Amino acid sequence: ERERLARLRFTPAVTLDGERVEMLANIELPQDAEPALQVGAEGVGLFRSEFLFMGRGGQLPSEEEQYLAYRQAVLAMGGRPVTIRTVDVGADKPLERALPNESRQDAILNPAMGLRAIRWSLSEPAMFRQQLRAIYRASAEGPVRLLLPMVSHGRELRQVRDCIEKVCAQLKSRGQRMGSVELGVMVEVPAAALVLRSLLPWVDFVSIGTNDLIQYTLAIDRADQSVSHLFDPWHPAVLGLLARVIQECREQNKSVSVCGEMAGDLAFTEVLLGMGLRSFSMHPTQIARVKQRVLRCDSARAAALVRDVINAEDPAAAAAAVGWGG
Numbered sequence: 001e002r003e004r005l006a007r008l009r010f011t012p013a014v015t016l017d018g019e020r021v022e023m024l025a026n027i028e029l030p031q032d033a034e035p036a037l038q039v040g041a042e043g044v045g046l047f048r049s050e051f052l053f054m055g056r057g058g059q060l061p062s063e064e065e066q067y068l069a070y071r072q073a074v075l076a077m078g079g080r081p082v083t084i085r086t087v088d089v090g091a092d093k094p095l096e097r098a099l100p101n102e103s104r105q106d107a108i109l110n111p112a113m114g115l116r117a118i119r120w121s122l123s124e125p126a127m128f129r130q131q132l133r134a135i136y137r138a139s140a141e142g143p144v145r146l147l148l149p150m151v152s153h154g155r156e157l158r159q160v161r162d163c164i165e166k167v168c169a170q171l172k173s174r175g176q177r178m179g180s181v182e183l184g185v186m187v188e189v190p191a192a193a194l195v196l197r198s199l200l201p202w203v204d205f206v207s208i209g210t211n212d213l214i215q216y217t218l219a220i221d222r223a224d225q226s227v228s229h230l231f232d233p234w235h236p237a238v239l240g241l242l243a244r245v246i247q248e249c250r251e252q253n254k255s256v257s258v259c260g261e262m263a264g265d266l267a268f269t270e271v272l273l274g275m276g277l278r279s280f281s282m283h284p285t286q287i288a289r290v291k292q293r294v295l296r297c298d299s300a301r302a303a304a305l306v307r308d309v310i311n312a313e314d315p316a317a318a319a320a321a322v323g324w325g326g
């Protein structure tokens, strides 16, 4: 079986009825890019840049250090797209030392709803511009996609675009080389899913973070063991939101992928295909298995299945509808 999976490395993921599906990797450090390529990744769908910021006693990485890290990943992927997510610290990924703005009581009380991800970046503009400079500089070496975590309002997108404009002007005046960078948002807060139509004109692509989308939709802390049995991707509210986001992106001709755990979970491959998803980003160890599943799926059959799954009365019935017993 392992050998069969290994042989799939160079086989493109195509459904039985000829739909091409993109298989991307989630990585945490630049040195993860090369092994991801070895198992057939067609690009990096999520580079969690916060791992460059963690485990260093709260000391932030310099622009140069970040630039070298992003560049290493871009070069390793040899012309395939690399999606770099701006720092997503806070909540389950804390820095070791509280930064000035983090000492606020509310952030400590409920970190998942506090000053995390894009909120933290926008509250530390010097740090944020430094990261943007590093990312734009790395784009000189290959296609880069800039991904913003935890966006919940169009206002945040506008603020980011202002920062980008400043950074690009700065880099130009320094005479630094840059490639073109696509801009994307994570849809992982229900508010972003609900106002997606107003966000889409401002972005090139969307990446759905199901881990947080489930947490915030169901009000289940993803780090709290006492409610982990209620963290349920089969909940019709979650599936309904997912279907809606994928459909809206397709209607507006924006590329959309899923980069949460659901993308690498075989139980959801057919359901996601049926919703119209054609790009999956996952831990590299899952790529061959999910690809094998795609090769055995028929997208029309999958689309019919989705209706039953979303209309299911409860999570167990939804799972049963795709033959996963709930």
Ligand code: PEP
Residues within 6 Å of the ligand: 046, 048, 088, 188, 208, 209, 210, 211, 212, 213, 259, 260, 261
């Ligand atoms: C997600 O929320 O689904 C996601 C991919 O981001 P992270 O797990 O890093 O929060």
Ligand code: MG
Residues within 6 Å of the ligand: 149, 188, 209, 211, 212
């Ligand atoms: Mg997330």
